[in-house]
Amino acid sequence: MLLLAILLIAQPTDTVRADSVGRDIIYYGGKRVIFSAKTEEVVLLDSAWVRYRDMSVHSDSIHYDVKRHQLSAHADVLFTSGSENITGNLLRYDVDSRKGMMRTAYTTVENGFFRADEVWLVREKVLDARGGSYTTCDRAHPHYDFYGPRVKLLMDDVAITEPVVFKLFGAPILAAPFWMVPVASKRRSGLLPFKIGNSSTEGLYSKNIAYYWVINDYSDMTFYADVMTKRGIQGRAEAVYIVTPFAQGNINASYIREWDTRQQRYSVSAAHRSDRFFLGSQLDGKLDLMSDATYIPDYSEDQLEWLKPDLFSYGQISRSLRRVGSVTILAQRKTEFARHIRWADFPSVKLSIAQRPLFAGWNLSPSASFLHHTADTLDTTNTIVAARTRDLLGSGALGISSPAYSIGPLGTATVSERVSFNEGIKYHNDSLGEHPRSISNALTANMEQRFMGTLGLTEAVSISQSDNLRDTVPIKVAYAGSVTGRATLYRVYSLTSYGVRGLLHTVTPTAALAYEPRVDSGPLFGRPHLLDPQIARLGLGFGNSFQAKVDTSGTKRDLGTLNLATSYNFLDSASNPLKRLSPLTGTVSLDPLQGQKLNLSVDASAGFDFDSLAFSRSYSVATTFNLNRISFDSARVERGFQVGLSHTYIRSPAGSPAHMITGSAAFAIPGWKLSLTDFGYNFAEKQVTNYGLLLTKDLHCWEAFAKLQKLGTRWSYDFEVRIKKLPDLKIGKGTFGSLLPRIGE
Structure with a gap:
């Protein structure tokens, strides 16, 4: 219908007599041409055609009245405009009034085909059709069609038919007094298809009775009604908006007051993101509310919705502070139906100050945060709060870091320190509980060396201090040191079997020694016993990766990895040295088949206990296989x-x-x-x-x-x-x- 209107309307607005000044030339032809000078008529016979601009008419015979500017074509008419075609048995068209009629019209429209006994162009961009039908079946006698004895089409807007009859193999099955269908190339408001049925729990129903409302170029909304004779009327609404980069999101809501249970049930879900919010900030949020845990499963036809275990909502505003840093304000809430728990952070505030240069490459990094956290224990209905805890927690931190200093053959060295302060107030059922306050400090120094591009060595020492300012317990101090060595070795194998044109084997052995001495309580730095360790452990790792070149173009494909790791604890019992060695753990990940039709991957992990000289009881294997031979x-x-x-x-x-x-x-x-x-x-x-x-x-x-x-x-x-x-x-x-x-x- 839409295409037909385009073809009939797409004619020149400046059409005048052929001999007038400024008239575009009208071309015509045929195997036989008859011209009557007296009546100013042209008759074209046998393969007749008329062409004007990008419009053309082909037919067995064409009659053109030059004086009245009227054209008629008979038998096997093909009307063409651009790349679009419409066929019929008779075409009459008045160039001056821009009105026309075609009989037995047939054309291709969006997703289907349109036929009509007669189509009339009554005025600009308005069409009337008599005996119109639409179908997606391409058979000469379609299996089904939607028939309307009277159809009005408002171009680039909507098609209205009254009544509409659904026919199956030519026999009428269903009917409606009228229907409106959007036919615009762009989004247009209009009614949408719905479904009817019968259910033992819902009774007779008509679902998805919907009206689609195009608000503007950036947003639209759909209103739904589900009418159920046993349950009631459920109203639903969906809204979508995209105003890039300012805002984008969606809102979904539903509500029903059930006739059989007298319950009011609802759900609301929404998502929003705005990269340009108030004063240059960014807003990101999600809303998820529901009246009860079974509402969605009761009404949803989506199997995944049956398992919805909880509700989670959050809103976050973040803003970059020029030359200062960034601030983030977060509010979030989660309800876990199965555990009968509901917790919320309202609000959570984080302030991160950008690194501030001090001197000679040193940098300062301050930060601060605040958290108001509540946790509710709910009853079995998830509606009544049985117990509540509430925490107010604040913290501030100040970090300082050095540049990487070159120290000759010893490589590079860095130093960093971070001091933090924490304070909180805790309530239980609105009664004041603990009031913690603490301060901590961590100082770390690192050195790193590289040799020949394949070997590396890293040394690190640190001291950490923490003190609970609310008690008289001395400061807790810990010292730690570590040395890590690593290497990267390569080996290329010249394999030419099974489509492989080379195999790269990469080996990465590592060894890491960690040491922490025992520290007695004391003043600011405690009393370390450097030769009395509380942690002394050597970690060993052996990584392997395999990569192959395949096909004639030398495409690289990762075939898999094999990693082994263990550790030796120097503090285990000396009576049985085997106990010092932790179980050897191994993980393997293989992708031997990576074709478009055949895929196979294997991931496994296991351990070997040196104490019992047996494989450990903890292991896992995951295998995925896919073979697709559908064409x-x-x-x-x-x-x-x-x-x-x-x-x-x-x-x-x-x-x-x-x-x-x-x-x-x-x-x-x-x-x-x-x-x-x-x-x-x-x-x-x-x-x-x-x-x-x-x-x-x-x-x-x-x-x-x-x-x-x-x-x-x-x-x-x-x-x-x-x-x-x-x-x-x-x-x-x-x-x-x-x-x-x-x-x-």
């Missing part, structure tokens, strides 16, 4: 199969092992596809945790599917027949819900 021909018909598997095994000394396999599969032949959309089996509990089966049948312009899903103890099934290009128009389980059994819902 499409030129008509987009699917053939082949697909299999995806993921296996996980995690064992720990405490508790039973976690042993799961998940996967998906599909098998397709022309016209049919059977899919295992998801599958999970828990070997430890010997039960299927979830699965989903989907059977799809291609019905040309339609498609039918049957679906069965299980998640935990909850089951659901569904079946539908729907139009491919108009998926909201469907007939399925919802239509006959009260007549069908409910399984596990």
Whole structure:
């Protein structure tokens, strides 16, 4: 319909007589041309055509009245404007009045085809059609169509039909007194398709009765109504706005006062981001509210929504302070339904001062923060607070750091120190509790050396001090030192098998010695016993990575890694030296197959206990495999199969092992596809945790599917027949819900 209007309207506004000054030339032709000078008429016969600018008419015969500026074409008419075409049996068009009519009109429109017995251009950008029909089926006799005896089209706005009849194989099935459909190339306000059905819990229903409102070029809103004869009327609204870079976000809300339970239930979710907020700040936030834990699962058709475990909302404002630093103000709240806990930070403030240069490359880094934290223990309904704790915590810190000093053969050296002060007030059920106040300091010095580009050595020493100013306990002091050595070694193997054209093996051995002496309580620096360690440990690591060059272009592909680590504790019992050595842990990650059709990856970790000379009881293996042999021909018909598997095994000394396999599969032949959309089996509990089966049948312009899903103890099934290009128009389980059994819902 829209295309037809464009073709009829897209004619010149300056059309005058052919011999007038300034008139564009009209070209015409045919195998036989008859011109009547007396009546000023031209008749074109046999392959006749007329062309003006980018418009043309082709037909068996064309009659053009030069005096009246009227054109008529008969039999197999093809009207073309640019790259768009419309066909019919008769075309009449008046150039001066810009009105026209075409009979048996047929054209391609958005996602489908439009036919009409007659189409009239009654005035500029307004069309009337008689006996109009729309379908997405490309057959000469379509499987279905939407028929309207009277259709009015407001160009680039909306199409209105009254009434509208849905026909299946030419037989009327459903009807409505009128309908409005947006037909603009841009977004336009209008009604949207809805669905009707029947359910034992909801009764007769009509869902997604919607009006789409285009507010402006940057925002729109959709209003929904779900009418259920047993539950009531649920109102919903969705809003989306994008005003880059100032703001973007969305708002979703729903509300219902249930007729059967008399409960008022609601949900509100929103997200917002603004990179240019007040006074140059940035705003980022999320809102998530719900009346009760089961509201969304009760009404949602999305399986993922069934498992929504909590609610989380936050709002954050951050601003960069020119030449000073940045400030962040955060408010957040979370409700955990299963644990009956609700906590909130309101507010949390962080002030970070940019590094301030002092002298000779030294820098100063101040920061401060404040936190008001509340934690509520809720009753089983998650509505009444049984207990509450409230904390007010403030802290400030001042850091100083040096540049990297070059000290000749000893490499480079850096020094840093950080002093922090913390104070808080804690309440329990609104009663004053603790009032902590503390101060701490950490001083660290590092040296780093590099040799021949492959060897590295790092030494570090530190002292840390902390004091609780609310008690008389002496200052806690700790000293620490460490030495870390590392190397990076390479080896290239000239392999030319299985498409590999070279293998790079990178080895990174590391050794780290950590030492902390015992410190007695004392004045500011305590009393360290340098030869009496409380920590003395040597850590050893051996990393391996493998990279191959594949195909003729030498593409590099990472094949995997193998890492080993252990440590030796010098303080373990000397009677049994083996106890000093911690278990050797190893992790491996392999990606041997990385093709578009075949993928395989393996991740594993395990340990070896030197004490018992046996592998440890803690290990894990995760394997992922995917084989995709589904192909499409030129008509987009699917053939082949697909299999995806993921296996996980995690064992720990405490508790039973976690042993799961998940996967998906599909098998397709022309016209049919059977899919295992998801599958999970828990070997430890010997039960299927979830699965989903989907059977799809291609019905040309339609498609039918049957679906069965299980998640935990909850089951659901569904079946539908729907139009491919108009998926909201469907007939399925919802239509006959009260007549069908409910399984596990």
